[in-house]
Amino acid sequence: MSTEKLWGGRFSQQADSWVDEFGASISFDQQMADEDITGSLAHVKMLEKTGILNHDDVSKIVAGLVGIQEDLHQGKIHFTVENEDIHMNIESILTDRIGSVAGKLHTGRSRNDQVATDFHLYVKNRLPKIIEEIKTIQTTLVKLASENVETIMPGYTHLQHAQPISYGHYLMAYYSMLKRDAERFEFNQKHTDISPLGAAALAGTTFPIDRQFTADELGFSEVYGNSLDAVSDRDFALEFLSNASILMLHLSRFCEELSMWVSYEFNYLELSDKYTTGSSIMPQKKNPDMAELIRGKSGRVFGHLFGLLSTMKSLPLAYNKDLQEDKEGVFDTVKTILPALRVFNGMLSTVKVKKDNMYKATTHDFSNATELADYLATKGIPFRQAHGIVGELVLKGIQSGQNLQDISMADFKKISPLIEEDVYDVLKPEVAVERRNSYGGTGFKQVHEQIKKAQEELGL
DSSP states (O other): OOOSSTTGGGOOSOOOHHHHHHHOOHHHHGGGHHHHHHHHHHHHHHHHHTTSSOHHHHHHHHHHHHHHHHHHHTTOOOOOGGGOSHHHHHHHHHHHHHGGGGGGGGTTOOHHHHHHHHHHHHHHHHHHHHHHHHHHHHHHHHHHHHTOTTOEEEEEETTEEEEEEEHHHHHHHHHHHHHHHHHHHHHHHHHHSEEOTTOTTTTOOSSOOOHHHHHHHHTOSEEOSOHHHHHHOOHHHHHHHHHHHHHHHHHHHHHHHHHHHTSTTTOOEEOOGGGOBOOSSOTTOOBOHHHHHHHHHHHHHHHHHHHHHHHHTTOOSSOOGGGGGGSHHHHHHHHHHHHHHHHHHHHHHTOEEOHHHHHHTTTSSSTTHHHHHHHHHHTTOOHHHHHHHHHHHHHHHHHHTOOGGGSOHHHHHHHOTTOOTHHHHHTSHHHHHHTOOSTTSSSHHHHHHHHHHHHHHHTO
16 A cells, blocks of 8 residues: 555555654745745646646636635645645645646646746745845945045054045945845846746656746746756855855944944944843943844855755755755845845944044054155155155154154154155045045045946936
8 A cells, every 4th residue: 555645656654754754844945835836827827728738627726726825825824744845735735625636737847846946936036125125225325425425534454554544435345345246146036037847857748848838927037958957956046145145244244343333442333222232231231233143144144055065066966855955044044134134224324423533543543654655755765765764753653652743844854855844734634535536546536436326326
């Protein structure tokens, strides 16, 4: 006697329930229930169009699927581990509702191309939402940058004061990173927008199916041209996880700086109470928990990428059960990055910029050292020699507590009689920033140009 499974004809023993639970995927792939029904509706319509099924059978199947989909949206559908996955659960429910005619739905397809189709649709349906959230942050960055073109702050290398820069310039750096993130997801759409439906188990089918019809019904722009490839690869999911990892890396870097800059030591920014928390023991605390959580969740997304890479790395063609492990990481990544993007935008759109503190940090350091070296070079001193002279002045200044702009003209004249009073203007942080007007630089004119271009890109 065969088992009760839909595929159980050649089996004579039933697995124990705990084995069924280990092998089942319904606990997570039910998130593709809507995509599974949508794919089945396209498939059965194609079966009628090609004459494989008659109109009466198709009408019953369509009505049954539509009813299940409506109940699904109302939370009335219950899935079981016994039916393993979302595909067999839906088919079992359909059979209960319309009888044995439901079994004709699976004509000309396999669970292999069915699950690949569902997965493609799942990612395809969510990519536009992710891209939209990224562009929302880009819009916020452009607005904040436009308000802070002439806000002066220290630029850092090695977390040491390097040269003064425009805070607007800093913000536009992250705009550029996020622009590339959005472009990566947009390119990901091309590889997600391909239909595996009709590839069947691995070799296609003997039925006269019309794969272009189902692709058109489902809104796919292409059809997989090789049935083995269609059911066995998940590079579109790997691409998604890679893109998500790079996105989270960028957000994590930004959040690291937010967490530092709201500290007492920096005090450059203040986050809204809406995106911070307090301490259960220390009444004065205002912790950047949301920024820290986004930073922490980046590791979660990285892990999903490495997990799927490891799952895929040794799989022979075509389908293997290992591919059941392809979805949870993607599902969790979607659930992670969408709220992370929304929270990040909330933090950024409500941040308070402490312009005076930023500026003050550039007046009691030596971040204008390059300005003095450049100035000496314009007076005819070879730059390498000028670099050494300024380095010695910095050392003396550190030892004496004197900044470069505090050096007397008499002492400057000892270095070179060509130095004039204009050196003090050159050493001002705002002048140092404004003069860096090379393309893409931090000069105010260049930052305005970056913002203008970004506004055009975003249609603002």
